[in-house]
Amino acid sequence: MSLAIFDLDNTLISIDSDHAWGEFLLEQGAVDPNAYREANDRFMADYEAGTLDMDEFLAVALKPLAENTLQQLTSWHQQFMAGWIEPHILERAEALIARHRTSGDTLLIITATNRFITAPIAKRLGIDNLIAVEPEMKEGHYTGRVVGTPSFREGKITRLKEWIADKELSMEDAWFYSDSHNDLPLLEMVEHPVAVDPDNRLREIAEQRDWRIISLRD
Secondary structure, X not given: OOEEEXXXXXXXXXXXXXXXXXXXXXXXXXXXXXXXXXXXXXXXXXXXXXXXXXXXXXXXXXXXXXXXXHHHXXXXXXXXXXXXXXXXXXXXXXXXXXXXXXXXXXXXXXXXXXXXXXXXXXXXXXXXXXXXXXXXXXXXXXXXXXXXXXXXXXXHHHHHHHHHHHHOOOOOOOEEEEOOHHHHHHHOOOOEEEEEOOOHHHHHHHHHHOOEEEOOOO
């Protein structure tokens, strides 16, 4: 049995759930229509360029969680799953997950998107193990702050090592599937790095290093 690790956004689903959640909040009228859209698009561009300031991003991204009740957020997320996520779940991704499950591998999603957004998506995909950015919650309300190390770039390795130690698992023969050059630190760490519909920078590196490149899109 091996560890099969999956990035989520633009890997198992064909959109970035963090950016899509921002667009959904704009659609609901839950955030400032001008400032939030500008910030949401700018952060997406910075992520793609490899220049994202994670602390600045999280300060903006987690603010709506702190400004709304858990009941309201849960209701919104149900709409978000039905209208924004479900149409972008990739059949080939589900087949890939099923192959690893049939092989008896331990399945894990690791993502730089926060747990509020991603936990229901992981559940929908049938993956119990999730490492995500952890929004702080106190007395039933989100605070807008983060608990622990954000699972972004090298932070994914930090969080993964903690998780592996807690589960008493091994990285031997591990797989990691990702679309983004931001995941190079973890791709370089596993025995089986796989570039999934990769961005241009990751594709170039994957070709240079003879990594497997696959597509899960139609």
